[in-house]
Amino acid sequence: MSRTRLRPALAVAVIATLAATLTGCAGWGGGPGGGGPDTINVLMVNNPQMIDLQRLTEANFTQSTGIRVNFTVLPENDVRDKISQEFSSQAGQYDVASLSNFEIPIYAKSKWIAPLDEYVAADTQFDQSDILPPMTQSLTADDGKLYGQPFYGESSFLMYRKDVLAANGIQMPANPTWPQVADIAARVDNKQPGMRGICLRGQPGWGQIFAPLTTVVNTFGGTWFEQDWTPKVDAPEFTEATRFYVDLVRAHGENGAPQAGFTECLNNMVQGNTAMWYDATSAAGSLEADDSPVKGKMGYVAAPVLKTKSAGWLYAWSWSIQQASEKKDNAWKFISWASSRQYEELVGQQVGWSSVPAGKRASTYENQDYLGVAASFAEPTRDAISSADPRNPGVQPRPAIGIQFVDIPEFTDLGTQVSQYVSSAIAGQMSVDEALERGQRLAEDVAERYQSREQG
Structure with a gap:
């Protein structure tokens, strides 16, 4: 698996620049920020799509919901280690983390992450049926419950x-x-x-x-x-x-x-x-x-x-909620937005359609704006x-x-x-x-x- 969706060589330089310039977050690899009940802490990998998300959150998600998001952003190996430490201890410092479909069934069995079925059922905007079925299946544990939502996926x-x-x-x-x-x-x-x-x-x-x-x-x-x-x-x-x-x-x-x-x-x-x-x-x-x-x-x-x-194969960077989180409702609101069709459209309009975190929703492959840049590989993907x-x-x-x-x-x-x-x-x-x-x-x-x- 690629594990990060690579863009041309400039990606590394862009990430480094953003790391130094982004504000309103916990810091590049820092700890969770403070804040009251309307603040959540998100621990995630530093790939380009996640950096786009970090940059778009305050002016869009926070603006519409009032929920402030403190991001801790780390390289893949480091973030996997930190998520394992944080979630196994159930300290509750982080509400949401980026996990792959490899970790999610394992974490679910250990009861480190919370099931999402009730949130999905109550969320009339999310549209779980639009998520490609193999993605839903790979994020469902042996108990039949759903524990993650994909941010982007690949085969x-x-x-x-x-x-x-x-x-x-x-x-x-x-x-x-x-x-x-x-x-x-x-x-x-x-x-x-x-x-x-x-x-x-x-x-x-x-x-x-x-x-x-x-x-x-x-x-x-x-x-x-x-x-x-x-x-x-x-x-x-x-x-x-x-x-x-x-x-x-x-x-x-x-x-x-x-x-x-x-x-x-x-x-x-x-x-x-x-x-x-x-x-x-x-x-x-x-x-x-x-x-x-x-x-x-x-x-x-x-x-x-x-x-x-x-x-x-099948791989997806996905979102899960720590079982010990005391802000699960707000954590779901963030996940629902970050994995939504509307967020993909936002990325297409403000970042570019080639940067859309694709590979998870059927509707992505019916979007003519996306197909305009991905026509040669969208259907095979x-x-x-x-x-x-x-x-x-x-x-x-x-x-x-x-x-x-x-x-x-x-x-x-x-x-x-x-x-x-x-x-x-x-x-x-x-x-x-x-x-x-x-x-x-x-x-x-x-x-x-x-x-x-x-x-x-």
Whole structure:
């Protein structure tokens, strides 16, 4: 997953400038502000869409509701750590936090966040039915209650250079299989100087290489765990998928693949160094930006498959309310506004339609102003998100929700450790079999904990 929707390189400079100049908030990475009953404290990640929200809140939300919002804004790794500390302690200092669909079911089970169903039912303006169903499903816990609302979402799809494929007499299928993609990668590899066939993440990290790779495992018939928690990391299907991925990136992938993540592949695509890229739908906004050298040259099709009908992942930065908050009503009012159709229109009018936090509402993909800047990728993005099934992403039942991850706390460590072995296989430092044998032992340790809990 991209985890932050990247814009062109100026984004970093813009964020830094805004960090120094924004007023009326808790400060860049500061603590929660003071205030009375009409003040709420929001802890959130520092991606560009969130910065737009911070800048628009006072003149719009506060102006209309009288509710002042103190923002604490931190980089992703820092904000995840701080939210975990704050919400696990239930100190109640922060009313709202930005969480992903990975954390929300886990936090809900721990009773760190409050269910939102009653607020949704009473809010006649929010229109939950407009939220794309896979988003609602991914933010619903095992108890059937809704614990988050998406701010923006993404899936994954295959991006490719239409002109490069056409020059080589190749027609991209609308729903390609992975063997077809591998064949195309071989046919276009180095046909233009310095241009490799495909970019696939090789950088270690549960949210780096294993975001795309786990979707490949799913569609090849593999899984991290079967429904009874039997670990399957070294099973034939998991092995076949991983070997396919490693062989493809080694044969026709980008230079420096073991260190390449989302950002590196984005740069390779923009700079014309690769002909195809399988990754987050949110990348399309950067590829089609006004200053992008590949604007208008890109095509977008569904995530490649093998044994499943769809394979795209699902990720959303979302809002949740801390269970210990004493200002839940005002916290919901903020969430309702920040995730609303009206807020998207506000961003389009005041920031620009390419900056709309899309990927969550069906109405976004019917908005002609938005489609005017996103026509080439809007429909493939919506199709990718709509076809994602976070509860049934593979060919067998799973013990936990999740497409590109297993939604248990232990997966961040498990996925990251196994990813280091797979990245080493891409670098030629070990075999895929050795990498997954080591991974299986780690998965067995995790499985033993869950199996013993269920037996107990």
